[in-house]
Amino acid sequence: MNSTAHVVIVGAGYAGVTAANRIRAGAHPDVTVTVVNPVPHFVERIRLHQYAAGSGTATVPLTDVLHPDVRLLVDAVDRIGDRSLTLVGGTVLDFDHLVYAVGSGPGGGVPGMEHAHTAASLDDAERLRGRLDATSPGAVVTVIGGGLTGVESAAEIAEQRPDLRVRLLSSGRVATGLSESGRKSVVRTLGRLGVEVDEGATVAAIERGAVVLANGTTAPTDVTVWAGPFAVPDLARRSGLPVDDLGRLRTDDTLAALGHPNVVGVGDSVAPPERVARHLRMSCQAAIPLGATGADTVLAQIAGAEPEPLSIGMVLQCISLGRHAGVVQVVRTDDSPRWLVLRGRIGAFVKERVCRSTVRWIGPRTGTYRWLSGPAVAPEGAEVSA
Ligand SMILES: Cc1cc2nc3c(=O)[nH]c(=O)nc-3n(C[C@H](O)[C@H](O)[C@H](O)COP(=O)(O)OP(=O)(O)OC[C@H]3O[C@@H](n4cnc5c(N)ncnc54)[C@H](O)[C@@H]3O)c2cc1C
Known part of the structure; x- marks a missing residue:
């Protein structure tokens, strides 16, 4: 000892x-x-799409979440x-x-990333917020990536700025980790918010003022938001x-x-x-x-x-679709979807409660934090299929 x-x-x-x-x-x-x-603050990254779209803040002073006897070096x-x-x-x-x-933080992916914004880090979200603030009605915002971050970003921007035309490009189907009914809910709500969802649109490059698709077509855009995998x-x-x-x-x-x-x-x-x-x-x-x-x-x-x-079980996939709707997909400990999905205002309410709770879970009383055990573990040396 x-x-x-x-x-x-x-x-x-x-x-x-x-x-x-x-x-x-x-x-x-x-x-x-x-x-x-x-930086001297804790960044609530799960709220960065809100911050970028102008519907919320995403920082808390680190002194509020760290135990007073933890030393902080900025x-x-x-x-x-x-x-x-x-x-x-x-x-x-x-x-x-x-x-x-x-x-x-933000990951790369295609040539021309310098012409794109992201909501993956505070600095990037700040730049995107400034760009959206300076964007005139009727402008096209293209969000690339049909995963949960892309879906949340497109929904948030469309809700806050109904005067813009928001497109969501996804090489495959959007929100694929959800059950089919959860996924349909997401697509329906995006439609209600005015987001144009283009599934099967693989982006090959980003240019100033345009997105180039793998099939050779070019789509004009005023603001491009990259929501690919993190790096x-x-x-x-x-x-x-x-x-x-x-x-x-x-x-x-x-x-x-x-x-x-x-x-x-x-x-x-x-x-x-x-x-x-x-x-x-x-x-x-x-x-x-x-x-x-x-x-x-x-x-x-x-x-x-x-x-x-380690033994960690997953519980939910929570997606905010603006401030008034959400989809909460209950999952098995291995993250595969169960049949239960909460939608609409109830989904938004649960998602917001989860976001607020995270700041409490990580706080000075986290010594008592408990979590769900993970799925059964294959014996050491056993082959794990992808
Ligand atoms: C828009 C958006 C929405 C999201 N929504 C959800 C969601 O609904 N649910 C969910 O579960 N996840 C969500 N995520 C993902 C989630 O935010 C991340 O998986 C999570 O933040 C990872 O936590 P972390 O502590 O590993 O890293 P981070 O939260 O990224 O923190 C890492 C810290 O390390 C610091 N750091 C980096 N380099 C150094 C260095 N060299 N020296 C010192 N410090 C350094 C960084 O500044 C940062 O403070 C979302 C992410 C984004 C961007």
């Missing part, structure tokens, strides 16, 4: 804040917990070494245990830590980095073994229990005990 250990958390998103507070709550008072984050980590890290500001910080929680920072890769193809930190089933047990990964930027984590999509729904599991691993390591493998 090392009661004077120094734990550093890199990144104060859903996973990092949860981990910091849970370690603070569970560790000996002499253990020091430091969080490093580039800076970014430039490189992680063996038991010490270097901040962009040049300071070197020693650590005994490190929690890697740098999350994700993760390359901090782990450039620090020589083990990463997967996407650059996520590779860990064992307790979230300890392979070959670096005192570095624990949580949230969007971690890649635990498929066997225990193949159902966990990049989401705050997974990031919070991942943060808690990572914290429990660090607490076990400090106590000299054996950490428990």
Whole structure:
């Protein structure tokens, strides 16, 4: 047992804040917990489409969500070494245990991304908000990507700006992770909001003022919003830590980095073994229990005990469709849809309650946070089909 250990958390998103507070709550008072984050506020990324469309805010001071005994350093980590890290500001910080929680941000995808906006980070959402504010009635807004972020962004913009023409382009069907009835609800509500949904439209390139489709046609646009898959920072890769193809930190089933047990990964930027984590999509729904599991691993390591493998079950897929409608799809622990779907105002109400609750779940009382166990796990070494 090392009661004077120094734990550093890199990144104060859903996973990092949860981990910091849970370690603070569970560790000996002499253990020091430091969080490093580039800005002094917690970004509610799940509200960034609202912020971009002008229907809400998306930041909370970190001092409101962090335990008062957690030290906050406003800076970014430039490189992680063996038991010490270097901040962009040049300071070197020693650590005994490190929690890697740098999350994700906008991903690329097609040529011409410089002509597109996104709602995947606060800075990007701010730029998109400014662009929409400066856009005149009748202008075309093209949202690319039929996943949940694209759907939420298109709906929010259409509701806030009924004077604009909003198009949603998707290479496949929109909202495919939902049950068929959930998906139909999403498409119906998008239609009611005036969003033109084009399924089967694969975007090959983005130009200034136009989107080029794979079939060779060009669609004029005034504002283009890219809502493709997220990408993760390359901090782990450039620090020589083990990463997967996407650059996520590779860990064992307790979230300890392979070959670096005192570095624990949580949230969007971690890649635990498929066997225990193949159902966990990049989401705050997974990031919070991942943060808690990572914290429990660090607490076990400090106590000299054996950490428990992760077991996280998914519960819901919640989609806001503007401020007055939503679709809440109940899922099995492996994230596959059940038959139960809440729609319309009830869906919007549940989604808003979930958004508000996340800030409470990650807060200083997160030591008591509990979550659903994951689906049955294949034995180690067994093949997992994709
Ligand atoms: C518009 C939108 C809507 C969404 N809706 C939902 C939803 O309804 N439900 C859901 O479950 N998920 C949703 N998501 C996804 C969800 O927001 C993310 O999966 C979640 O934020 C991941 O949490 P995280 O803690 O891993 O990372 P993040 O929340 O991304 O936090 C990472 C933190 O690390 C910091 N950081 C990065 N690099 C460094 C560095 N070098 N040094 C120090 N700090 C660093 C960042 O600044 C940030 O504060 C949505 C996302 C978007 C963009």
